[in-house]
Amino acid sequence: MTTAVGIGRLSRSASRIVGKAASGFHLLRVEAYSHTKTVSAGKNINSSNFSVGGHSWRIKYYPNGCDVSQANPDYISMYLQLCLCGYKKENLQAQYKFSILDQADNVAYGLPAKTDVFKSGDDDDDSEEQISCGHERFIRKEDLERREDLIKDDCLTFRCVTSAASRS
Numbered sequence: 001m002t003t004a005v006g007i008g009r010l011s012r013s014a015s016r017i018v019g020k021a022a023s024g025f026h027l028l029r030v031e032a033y034s035h036t037k038t039v040s041a042g043k044n045i046n047s048s049n050f051s052v053g054g055h056s057w058r059i060k061y062y063p064n065g066c067d068v069s070q071a072n073p074d075y076i077s078m079y080l081q082l083c084l085c086g087y088k089k090e091n092l093q094a095q096y097k098f099s100i101l102d103q104a105d106n107v108a109y110g111l112p113a114k115t116d117v118f119k120s121g122d123d124d125d126d127s128e129e130q131i132s133c134g135h136e137r138f139i140r141k142e143d144l145e146r147r148e149d150l151i152k153d154d155c156l157t158f159r160c161v162t163s164a165a166s167r168s
Helices: 141-146
Strands: 019-033 048-052 055-062 075-082 091-100 107-110 114-119 132-140 155-165
Touching: 019 048, 019 055, 048 091, 055 155, 075 114, 075 141, 075 155, 091 132, 091 141, 114 132, 132 141
Parallel strands: none
Antiparallel strands: 019 155, 048 055, 055 075, 075 132, 091 107, 091 114, 091 155
């Protein structure tokens, strides 16, 4: 005789997924700010790479705007780029917030945090994938230069706070 165990009983199971996010920030100090204004529109200066959540990132600073076709030399553009990590491309959702710090290292100017999907790559990639996200019109240069608390001795400091899923 065979006995069936659990007949008529509700089977129960459960699972859980916990997506860990890591947060960090990177400071980009621009010394000789007035000299960076000679960089052509559409050209950028990159920060060194930094790591958040096991991913490699860098800040792209456009002293005279990022879009040559729009000719926005009145604005500074700031972008965050997910860097190609050498072995595979990936899509990653991350939140970021750019700010400018005053001389006491307090946030004196910033835009609200944004969440975007980043695709890893590099500047030589010919595809149309979005490898960096940010603000085309982060701050008007005239407004920046008018604020004595932001530029001192021709230097200013940008901060980028990043929150992204941790690489396992």
